[in-house]
Amino acid sequence: MYELNDTYKAHLDAIADAIQESPTLAQYLEEEEDEYYEALKAEFEPQIEAAHEQINHYSPFEIESFERYLLDDRFEGLFLPRVLGYSVLRPQINEHYHYTRQNDHFGEVLTYIAGNMNFDQLRSRIGQAVQVGFALSSDIYVTGLVDGIPTKRVRQFLLQQKSDDARTAAGRKQIYDRYKRQFMSRNYQYAPFPLEAAELISHTDHMVDFLLYRVSNAELNNDALPAPLYQFATNSDFAGRKELIEPIIIYGAFLTPEGETRDDIVAVLNRERKENPERVEAQVMSFLLRLKNDPKVTFGPDQELALGQIVDRSIEDDLTAYFNLTDRLHNEGFTEPDVQEAIQAEVLKHEGLSDFNENVRKSVLVYFDRLAASLGTDDYNEWFSVTGKQFPVYMKIFANEQFNQELRRLAIRYTKRLIKVHTNKRGKDYRDIKKTTVSTWTDYNFMTDKQLKEFFKTPRKRKKTES
Structure with missing residues (x-):
């Protein structure tokens, strides 16, 4: 959306100058051995990546301008395989796993890589990205892109990346998801x-x-x-x-x-x-x-x-x-009677399953969720005190089964934490927890007597069979 600012241009220019002055580059150009290009990559790609991460952190609208700035022979193609990967994952895709708009940034980066003098060193790192980009693009776009590449062997390489799996939406989804997992920890969105x-x-x-x-x-x-x-x-x-x-x-x-x-x-x-x-x-x-x-x-x-x-x-x-x-x-606060009266008065003005009422239920539910998450296993008396008063109030106000099921889920989750810690069935803690839970959950219709008995039942350990 924005052009790259002068500060980042100067920073990238400094990296480009350092690359061109590098003895490693001189060795690579003289001997044309892959090991020297790998050494160049190890030395300078982390610097470019750090700059890329910084601009995407602070100035995400300049990220594509930053990446286009790397399409310069001074950078020797460094970091471009990663840029190509980002370019295929950023755009929006539809339910059929096709780009909703033509992905010109992908095409621009790939075209530059295809014509770069270091293509033989880059090709081993771009195959999967090309496969994803081709899978998500239209056949017309891919054909035009490949046909625009002047070198025959490069065109042949690119055409080999077209996958038969991309013929179906399910296949395209699999290709896309598999590749996207590699970038889960990366910030590249724009x-x-x-x-x-x-x-x-x-x-x-x-x-x-x-x-x-x-x-x-x-x-x-x-x-x-x-x-x-x-x-x-x-x-x-x-x-x-x-x-x-x-x-x-x-x-x-x-x-x-x-x-x-x-x-x-x-x-x-x-x-x-x-x-x-x-x-x-x-x-x-x-x-x-x-x-x-x-x-x-x-x-x-x-x-x-x-x-x-x-x-x-x-x-x-x-x-x-x-x-x-x-x-x-x-x-x-959600425990204030005046607030509860106001909620009851307002929800009665709307259909029970309306988005208005569902939003109110969600806004209330977050407080029960936070309560369950904040209490330790020794704080069960506070849990019983608050929920014993507030569960019945809100269950009556909303009269909504889904809301009741959410409360049930929270209660089960917290109570499971309790009985994992308070395991002594003869101890006061366990007996208090079980007594209150059985009583209240029956009243709330969270569980039947049979389900409660099964809930508090200690699983038997299997005896080891003699060999």
């Missing part, structure tokens, strides 16, 4: 932001996935995200488009706009809420559920409170009602 209205449909989903990856990774610096997000949200050409809403939610929840910036974002959301009230409300509630249900996304009370800061409460709609309610829940 997605371009829509700059024109025509790009909203093709770019927004990919942008949303990229933003969620960034904001959910606590180790990454996201100072570069607000500026392009602000430009996106306030682009007058995008007014009234449904693609605006999800990025704005991410902006408000995770990046916390302030001052005049926040006022502008509030104004944009107000405009959308007034012009398309039903659609915007439905979009917000649906996307909130996605965030809460995705284990890879960090979305909890803090993010919900932050998001509420860009929701103007002077507009009387479900969004105002929802964030007024969750503000009270998160600020006053």
Whole structure:
């Protein structure tokens, strides 16, 4: 999205100069032995990789410009096999395991590698990346790309990377997943932001996935995200488009706009809420559920409170009602009777299985989840005290079987931790745990008497058979 800044250009130029002045390169050029190229790779690729990691950490929108800067003969093809791998994995793919848009960055990098004087040294490291890139691209694109390579033996090598497995979606998925696993610990993700209205449909989903990856990774610096997000949200050409809403939610929840910036974002959301009230409300509630249900996304009370800061409460709609309610829940506490009364009053206004009510249930459930995770195995009295009062209250308020099953899951998980530690069946701890659990779980319909008996039954150890 952005051109490479001068600081990184200067840094890469310094690496390029060092490569060209290296005695190892001189030996390689003179003797043309692979061992000298391997030595060159060992010396300089870590430096390029460190710079690549740094720019993707702090300035992800410059990453493709950085990679294009490496398409220079001064770098002797170093690090380009890794760049090629990143280029095939970044773009969005559809359910058929094809790129949703033509992957020109992959084509540009591969074309340069194909014409590089060190191709014979690079070819052993690019085969799988080429196979994936070809599998996910259209046949027309692959044919045009290969036909554009002037050297016959290079074209033959590339054509050999086309896999018969790529003929089916299942085969393409297998090829893609197998290759992607190699990069699980790498930060290479990037997605371009829509700059024109025509790009909203093709770019927004990919942008949303990229933003969620960034904001959910606590180790990454996201100072570069607000500026392009602000430009996106306030682009007058995008007014009234449904693609605006999800990025704005991410902006408000995770990046916390302030001052005049926040006022502008509030104004944009107000405009959308007034012009398309039903659609915007439905979009917000649906996307909130996605965030809460995705284990890879960090979305909890803090993010919900932050998001509420860009929701103007002077507009009387479900969004105002929802964030007024969750503000009270998160600020006053889920055990407060007044909060519980407010929740009950609000959920009765909506269909039981509505996204509105499901979001409220998820927002409450997180507190039970945190309680179970925070307590040690000696703190079971606190668990019984809190859940003994609050489980029945919320089970009555929501009257929702799925919510009850989530409480059951938490209770089973915590109780299993208890009985793994408190194993003495004659001891007070075990007897108290069992007595309270049997009594309450029966009342909650978590388990039948038979299931409870089986739950507390000690598995018999198999006797060793004599040989």
